Amino acid sequence: MDAKDLDRTLDRMARQIVELIEPDQDPARHFGLIGMQTRGMYLARRLKSKIKKVEDLEIPFGVLDATMYRDDFRMRLKQPVVRATDIPFDITERHLVLVDDVLYTGRTIRSALDALMDIGRPGAVHCLVIVDRGLRELPICADIIGRQVPTLPGEEVRVRVNEIDDREGVWLVEHSQPSD
Amino acid sequence: MAGYPEEKVAKEELTSLRHQHLLGLATYGADEIELILDTARQFRSVLERPIRRVPTLRGITVVNLFFESSTRTRISFELAEKRLSADTINFSASGSSVSKGETLKDTARNIEAMKIDMVVIRHKSPGAPHFLTRCVDAVVINAGDGAHEHPTQALLDMLTISDHFESFRGLNVSIIGDISHSRVARSNIYALRALGANVTLCGPRTMMPVEIEKMGARLTHRLDEALEGCDVAMALRIQMERQEARLFPSLREYHERFGIKMEHLERYSDLLIMHPGPVNRGVELASDVVDHERAVILNQVTNGIAVRMAVLFLLAGSRGEITDDA
Numbered sequence: 001m002d003a004k005d006l007d008r009t010l011d012r013m014a015r016q017i018v019e020l021i022e023p024d025q026d027p028a029r030h031f032g033l034i035g036m037q038t039r040g041m042y043l044a045r046r047l048k049s050k051i052k053k054v055e056d057l058e059i060p061f062g063v064l065d066a067t068m069y070r071d072d073f074r075m076r077l078k079q080p081v082v083r084a085t086d087i088p089f090d091i092t093e094r095h096l097v098l099v100d101d102v103l104y105t106g107r108t109i110r111s112a113l114d115a116l117m118d119i120g121r122p123g124a125v126h127c128l129v130i131v132d133r134g135l136r137e138l139p140i141c142a143d144i145i146g147r148q149v150p151t152l153p154g155e156e157v158r159v160r161v162n163e164i165d166d167r168e169g170v171w172l173v174e175h176s177q178p179s180d
Numbered sequence: 181m182a183g184y185p186e187e188k189v190a191k192e193e194l195t196s197l198r199h200q201h202l203l204g205l206a207t208y209g210a211d212e213i214e215l216i217l218d219t220a221r222q223f224r225s226v227l228e229r230p231i232r233r234v235p236t237l238r239g240i241t242v243v244n245l246f247f248e249s250s251t252r253t254r255i256s257f258e259l260a261e262k263r264l265s266a267d268t269i270n271f272s273a274s275g276s277s278v279s280k281g282e283t284l285k286d287t288a289r290n291i292e293a294m295k296i297d298m299v300v301i302r303h304k305s306p307g308a309p310h311f312l313t314r315c316v317d318a319v320v321i322n323a324g325d326g327a328h329e330h331p332t333q334a335l336l337d338m339l340t341i342s343d344h345f346e347s348f349r350g351l352n353v354s355i356i357g358d359i360s361h362s363r364v365a366r367s368n369i370y371a372l373r374a375l376g377a378n379v380t381l382c383g384p385r386t387m388m389p390v391e392i393e394k395m396g397a398r399l400t401h402r403l404d405e406a407l408e409g410c411d412v413a414m415a416l417r418i419q420m421e422r423q424e425a426r427l428f429p430s431l432r433e434y435h436e437r438f439g440i441k442m443e444h445l446e447r448y449s450d451l452l453i454m455h456p457g458p459v460n461r462g463v464e465l466a467s468d469v470v471d472h473e474r475a476v477i478l479n480q481v482t483n484g485i486a487v488r489m490a491v492l493f494l495l496a497g498s499r500g501e502i503t504d505d506a
Contacts, residue, residue: 118231
């Protein structure tokens with residue numbers, strides 16, 4: 001996907017998010033958009049502004065870092081970096097949409113769910129990803145998907161955003177090399 | 181191992197410590213200290229949540245080996261370990277095999293045989309933690325070795341200072357009291373110098389080590405000089421045994437010459453007061469100073485747990501290139 005495709009897909013997903021909002025509920029109190037550190041955060045922010053532009057709705061926004069809940073802590077060769085978690089509203093009873101760039105084994109979403117459960121008791125959690133690349137290791141699925149791309153274990157799906165990368169788009173890299 | 185995407189991290193950003201242990205801050209760089217402080221801030225927010233724990237160190241066993249009695253530091257470490265879901269074991273010198281004459285080395289070997297992952301040690305001999313790294317395979321964290329270093333105390337002091345000041349560069353910090361017997365002073369001097377702060381040491385001549393200026397600090401025996409232009413004043417605890425050793429004539433005289441009083445807080449209106457605790461009211465700090473809002477003593481307790489969580493997390497997880505073993 002190039003930058004324009006990504007933008008078009010985000011437009012479509014923004015509308016799908018709005019469809020999840022109950023008609024009689026005030027989104028400012030009953031809904032929330034949570035971006036996963038790091039790229040999910042930038043993508044969620046874009047979705048939030050698209051929703052504001054198209055539907056004139058203000059969706060509460062938060063950032064979640066699930067590093068402390070990972071299940072692979074002792075097996076990693078590199079130290080995972082703990083980043084900020086900032087959810088400036090009470091998540092209890094809210095419907096949340098968790099936003100991440102790629103859904104792969106499902107472990108990141110699993111840790112995000114554990115993190116959210118320790119913060120409060122959400123009414124519901126929906127999952128939004130730009131790319132679902134299959135190869136799940138846990139029973140996790142996404143509710144809003146940008147694109148479904150079946151992949152092989154050696155491959156890598158890279159989502160890049162202008163806010164922190166030098167280019168924008170989604171790439172499928174075969175026989176994955178170390179990330180630049 | 182697949183499962184999580186690789187994080188994109190700015191190339192200059194430090195993501196893990198260059199050390200395998202925390203034996204002291206003498207060899208720690210400013211970037212490592214900043215990494216610990218940044219990580220501690222994230223853990224501090226965990227401490228404010230309804231469920232004050234994270235599963236990060238689940239399955240890791242930590243033993244708190246306290247050969248010197250300590251309530252505050254040990255409890256602080258124990259809480260930090262529990263909040264990270266680690267298994268903790270407490271060992272205190274009295275009523276243990278040590279009082280029956282077991283050496284540190286044999287105690288260590290026994291611990292090693294029990295497959296402990298991390299050891300937090302407080303011992304009256306300087307260098308005991310370093311010695312331990314040669315006997316056990318575990319990660320060693322120094323909780324105070326004689327008058328040598330107390331790195332986690334200095335780190336929590338740095339966190340407290342960073343809550344009140346934008347930067348350490350050029351910050352004027354004065355450490356006042358019994359410098360010669362203070363491991364807290366030493367670790368703080370290392371940390372502050374590494375971060376670019378200016379350090380002034382102040383205390384009676386009898387409590388000032390010879391050539392301490394070589395650590396990069398300014399020396400004075402007059403409190404006024406230490407407080408003039410000072411941003412943060414750290415008062416060190418006076419131990420009563422020192423008075424018996426005639427290192428100063430009386431507690432009252434110490435308070436007269438080196439105790440921080442309300443008049444100082446009034447004269448230096450931006451001065452921040454710190455103290456590692458427990459405070460001797462009326463000795464290092466006048467009683468009304470202790471209760472003043474510019475004495476940030478209680479914040480230091482929460483920061484202590486957060487900093488210790490950060491240290492445990494960063495040392496437990498780092499397995500990458502180890503360049504330094506100090």
